[in-house]
Amino acid sequence: MIVNWLYKHLPSAEQKNFQLQRQRQLQKGQVELKELALDGYPTELSFGQQALNNYLQEPDEGYYIKSPKSFLGATGLLPQQAELFEDIVAAMMSNVKTLTEAALGRSVSQTVIGRPVNFQGLRGEESNRQALEILTNAAKRVGFKDVEFQFEPVAAGFEYEAGLTKETRVLVVDIGGGTTDCSMLLMGPKQALLPDRTGDLLSHSGERVGGNDFDITFALKGIMPSFGLDSMLKTGKPVPANSYAQAVSINNIHNQTEFYSAANSRLLEQLIRDAEQPELLSRLLTVQKNKLSYRVVNAAEQSKIALTDCTEQLVDLSDIDKGLSVNLDRDGFASACHRELNTIAALMNDAITQANCQPDVVFVTGGTAKSPVLNRFLQQQFQHTPIVIGDHFGSVTAGLTRWANKIYGPGEQG
Template sequence: MAICGIDFGTSNSTAGMILDGKPQLLPLEGDKTTLPSALFYDFEEETQHVGRAAVAAYVSGAEGRLLRSLKSVLGTSLMDATTEIFNRPIAFRQILATFFGDLKQRAEQAHGGPLTQAVLGRPVHFVDDDVAADRLAQQSLAEIAQAAGFREIAFQYEPIAAAFDYEQQVVREELALIIDIGGGTSDFSLIRLSPERHQRADRRDDILANGGVHIGGTDFDRLLSLAEIMPLLGLGGRMADKDAPVPSTYYHQLATWHTINFLYERKVKRELADVLGEVADRGRFQRLVRVVEERAGHLLAIAVERGKIEVCDAGAASLALDMVEDGLTLPLTLAQFEQSVSAAISRVDEAVNEVLVRAGLAPQAVDTLFFTGGASGVPLLRQTVLARFPEARAVEGDRFGSVGTGLAIAADRLFR
């Protein structure tokens, strides 16, 4: 069999197949079935590393360029933009193709043979409120998959794929709302599930509504960073000799995974040196200059991500910010985190309600809430969604594997 499902995710990617009659995720990095969607270009060796090895190479201090959140550029003008790697411009389209090609090779190595047919996961909306950009995003991903060697491809909404995974344990008919909160998007599907329906190849009549919004775990990282960390680097400060704020663009780029590298361009470093001479609080702005000069932006983003996870799990966290200033730490409470992301979570809740409105149903009609996606464990998000459906039962999926497993099921139905 040369059939697989591919979940190319903003933060992590997976590949799945039907093996011995059951959907299984393939090991992609050692015995791990998840592959962080990260690339590191090692400038000294002129080689590249993928996944956990990419992050490890960067953290070790190797001279090079780390890129994460690659999926976020699909459907944007960045797809045809370039960045300097190995002293030459490389298009982001080629960077995505490099990662995707490596992902396919790893899946083939685990499978022990070529893979030629695939169902690829996609969010309900790659780009919010822009049909043309959304269509372009899917077309770009299709072209990348074909260039990697897939002869036949199809797409499936990620929450629908997660529903197929959940349906394996369903024992009676139920109406389920799939809540997939990933690294880049929040996606929802309202679908009828049952053991009998699970056998059907065509499930269009079972899907009542889909919806989504371009908000996910990387957005929570960005919002937390802007609210709590970037002020320590001068965000919100003033210029010394004129009634103007310190330019905020640098901070937004530093807080956003896929734009961090733009700060390392020579012209930006010159701009920062000029601004440093004019700001009122030179000490805080010097921290920003240090992070950029030492190319420590991703170290800072990793610290923020870890702090987010820790505060959601334990209710409090302490962020070590030595990459900003030696010995600098920031205590973080769950209340601080929730305040920073509350507006985004309200937008997610609105998107959930839009799915209900589209289906013409009241919340009481929903039997089950199936949570999946790496960011689905954010307490405020869960509390907000659960409050809308007080009579529904909550079911936990595999946060990083449900979509990939469901895509394997979808691929087998389509191509076998």
């Protein structure tokens, strides 16, 4: 279905090549589209909030996977898997390009794409090369003639630089959904005028840990005890924890596949029979049967957001089990996410060590930067250094726009 939608929306110059490369998938997709139409299902792709709404109406029709960009550097991708990722990325880029051109009233052929320092930490530069190749191929396919990349923390730093009046060493910490990236940058009015900033980028560090990991960990340690995690079997042994970790791993296709397998369903049914508190494990089976992983992790995410303004949050999960609610608080969030916080501290220290200098200021951006727990943690790490919290969601985009204007000039970039 993705292949067929993409074929229809490609520039005419690309359609012939795409048809030759994806002939079998296009034919198979045509058959599937006819079956969907006969069954009364929509045959168009949806994006953004509409796509999420459609998924929530029929969660048993597929998996919810968050931060797909972080998968582009995954190890062991087969050629057909890489093609699928490229098609998904191209469809998303095509949609963004179409919306942009409609808003501007003209065509757009140049783009700057934000990228994490490392898409995935397991294979380093090989993973980065694979991811950049997928992104570049997808962008060219949908009609971008000029494609450039910029590190996301560097882009965020460019936006902060616009307000500086003197040369400053800035440690930019960009905590995204799927990755955290740190860059030590030399910034200031003189530096901002330079067309090549390579000499000002003093160091980079990055790893695949971000806001999604905070949500997943909070769901596991804050919510899953009410589903039987840490409870006991009649034999006196603890209930195996593997299914709980798989249940909330909405950033891991393999784990989600294992959790929703028939074999795991049989395992959970057996554990219910063996459990001291079978009513708790029955809730996990409900999640498994109805594909409610996203529901649980989203409850943790919304609680994390709510805990920005309050110290406690009551989570209503009565749609999973009548009368079920879980109380979450800031201290529990800090305790649950101890490992993620320490990973971010290690990335910051790595960037400082590489640069061989201390920052004059720490600039933090990304949605998770709003959390008082994170702010308190950062203050502990940098007790004598000013910490500036930037636009939580707009710093990177604004910085990429500044860089596009610099390298392309005001014109066709998107």
